[in-house]
Structure formats: structure tokens, C-alpha cells
Amino acid sequence: MGSNDWRAARPEGSAVERTTIAEKVYEDIKERILDQTLKPGERLTIESLSRLLATSSSPIREALARLESEKLVVSRVYAGYSVAPPPDPAFLSGLLDFRALVEGHCARIGAPRRDRAILETLESAYAQMSKTKRLGTRYREYRRFVQEDARFHRAIVESSGNPATAQVYANLHAVLVQSRLYVTRKTSDGARAEQVMAEHRAILEAFRAGDGEAAERAIRGHLEGGRRRLLTPPGAGSPAGPAA
Numbered sequence: 001m002g003s004n005d006w007r008a009a010r011p012e013g014s015a016v017e018r019t020t021i022a023e024k025v026y027e028d029i030k031e032r033i034l035d036q037t038l039k040p041g042e043r044l045t046i047e048s049l050s051r052l053l054a055t056s057s058s059p060i061r062e063a064l065a066r067l068e069s070e071k072l073v074v075s076r077v078y079a080g081y082s083v084a085p086p087p088d089p090a091f092l093s094g095l096l097d098f099r100a101l102v103e104g105h106c107a108r109i110g111a112p113r114r115d116r117a118i119l120e121t122l123e124s125a126y127a128q129m130s131k132t133k134r135l136g137t138r139y140r141e142y143r144r145f146v147q148e149d150a151r152f153h154r155a156i157v158e159s160s161g162n163p164a165t166a167q168v169y170a171n172l173h174a175v176l177v178q179s180r181l182y183v184t185r186k187t188s189d190g191a192r193a194e195q196v197m198a199e200h201r202a203i204l205e206a207f208r209a210g211d212g213e214a215a216e217r218a219i220r221g222h223l224e225g226g227r228r229r230l231l232t233p234p235g236a237g238s239p240a241g242p243a244a
């Protein structure tokens, strides 16, 4: 049975139902990519995904376009969609250098501005992240943590008040790209969540105090901590895991 038959056999749902289905399909495919049930390089056809997820083709198309913008999926003319290869360590290391440069710069000029909306976002993302006690290696376990971490770091970049920088940064999906390595890491524990949260607390406190230099230092310290957690091979001393 083709996907068109499936659609024809069902009455059109409300706009809200369609949005919910699209969101579920997107989250489902995303989970399979991050947990590597769908392997890097694996071809993704609309037909096979429709069968796998028992849904029509339109939410699949929508999900693939969204995942492509997040760099989890790549598309090539004639070849169609496939799961994006995971970032290699050299790329991730360069990404962390870039983040330290941009986020450090933005924090230095952003913290002294004491923008109320920015501070509220930092406080609320920090509070949400604090609810995670154990980071885990599966998307379901770290999903909320990573989303809130991304929100926290976006707010730091936005604090500088430069929309062009904010846009370039947002399009990188840096936090999500890094999380593609979590699946291959050893099971992480509560101690690591505490360490990441202590680094975030230092950033938050510098913003609360309006201290640009301390904010830049704290961001750079946090991203260096992320580099150690993310790029130290398992078994080579310090354990690796979600870097946040």
C-alpha cells in the first residue's frame, strides 16, 4: 500500500492534529539518528520511512527538511536523503574554538548590558537543566538537557545585541551537532551533570553581576571542559560523555 492510499483512506485531520503528527514523526526520526538506530550514511527514502513509522509521506518530507536544516540529514540531487556522517574530532575541536571566540566575545559585551529578558532566559534554562541528575547516552535521556543547553548558549550570543551574529550562530546548531557523539560514549553519571551545571552556574553568576570579563572567562572554561569531556577517548583517563 502506497502512502497516497493511506492518506486517501483517512479523513483529513485538523491543523492541530497535523502539527502534532509532524512533530512526532520529526522527533521519532531524530531519536533514531541520534541513537544510531538509523546509521550514519544510511539512505532515507520517503517510502521506507512511511512504512517504518506507519504514516503518510507529508510529515516525513517535513521532518526530513527540518532535520536537514539541523544538519542531521543530508540531501543530494538524484541520490535523495541520507543520515549525515557524524562530525569528526577535528571538526568538533574547531567548532569549540569558534564557539569560544563567538560566545566569549558576546558574553563580554552582553553581560554588562544586564538585559532583563536575557537574564530570565538564562535563569529558566539553568533551572530546567538542573532537573536532570544523570546525563545518559540515549536521546530520550539527554533530550531536554540538550535543548535547554542550546537555549542557554543562544541567549549568551543574543545578549550582545547583534542579530547577524545570533543568526550565524543559531544556524550552526552547534550543541545538537556535538550531541551526535553522546551515543558512543561510556554511560555517564551524576557527577558529570554536576560538573556541567557548576560551569553553567559560573556563567549565570557573571551575567547576574553584569561582569563581562568573568562571563567570558566562565564561558571559555565551560567550553574547554566540554572539549575534555567530548574529545578525550573513552578509557584515556577522564571519562567522556554529554559535554553540554
Ligand SMILES: [Zn+2]
Binding pocket: 149, 152, 153, 200, 222, 243, 244
Ligand atoms: Zn553548556
